Amino acid sequence: MVNFTVEDQEGNRQDCEAPDDMGFNLMEILKAYEYPILATCGGMALCGTCHIEILEGKDELGVATDPELDQLENLPEYFPTSRLACQIRIGDVLDGSVIKLRGEDQ
């Protein structure tokens, strides 16, 4: 299990845990926790609706991949450690991190 903290749009924090051996991505886990994430494209890094910001965590967690940057650039605002949750595979890299929901679409 991987443990991390989620901060919603209103600033409320919740501790979450996710299995790291079932191939889930972070967007799927956030939806399972019933956070209001649209995930319009289903996890293809094509809609930007699962936009999150890494507030605390390992350095590499805050580095967006090229497909993510293509989407993030289209959003009205993004941050130095913005990511798309659908592109973060549940694994050690997430352990102990604090993420903030940033999608404006919820």
Added chain:
Amino acid sequence: MIHTDLCIIGAGPVGLFAVFEAGLLKMRCHLIDALPQVGGQLSEIYPQKPIYDIPGYPEVNAQDLVDNLMEQAKPFSPTFTLGERVDHLDKQEDGSFIVTTSDKTKVHAQVIIIAGGLGCFEPRKPVVENLELFEGKGITYMVKNPETFRDKNVILAGGGDSALDWTIFLSKVAKRVTLVHRNETFRGAPDSASKVFDLANQGKIDLILSANLKEVSGNGVLDTVTFIDKSKAEIKIEADYLIPLFGLSPKLGPIADWGLSIDKNAIEVDTRDYSTGVDRIYAIGDINTYPGKLKLILCGFHEAAIMMHSAFKYVYPDQKLSFKYTTVNGVNSF
């Protein structure tokens, strides 16, 4: 006024297949979609992505599926209103409905089918105070008629392909075009990006990089847009128009106001026929919810077939519906 048997709200894959199922039962359809093209998410978000779970197609490109669905619906001559959002549903005394769109198009139909996916795609808006105050008074989120901008001072904000493309296009129409982007580089099509840099070098447009939208102001109509650059200095630009281009995102929109039972942005339906709690209104595809719901195109197709058999009674109240196979009867066009 457009008169039809069924008005389908949403021209995505499920809405398009519903036309075919309706046609088999001799019911005519008019489709309305907020996007300027048919295909819904498939055409708007992932036209070139493969889909692997359409029965009979081990792999199909999303746009090809849309094209095939259009071909399949063709015998039943569906009609379309595209680029307009349905704003109102008004029930008539005889039970039928009049649908009114954002552009005041009116459609009279016996039955309403909501196949709206995740809602209608609407422009993402930057978070800037008073933005709404100037919408339609200088701020617009899409270029419908480029002539609107002839000989005007226009500011575009954004860094994606549409911001680049419209900057290039409007540079030939507007008095002055300013493109403001928060980064130093563009990730859009390299060709378009280099054209934009060329236009800026030739002095044909103003390009402001590493700047963010801060404020809009004016006396009733927009006249000044303020940006803030990376050194936190303010840049004020006089403008007739500001066009923020930050892509589209689905919103439930007016559907939420139609008296339907909504759970987490989806319409609750009766799985016997995918009817909503309101007589003569059905909901199929990703927009509906019920125990066990799966948001899959193939589930939407199934829902379309079932619901059409239920809607038949409203279009042909005096006729008995008999179930027929296309392999026996073929597809008889209108």
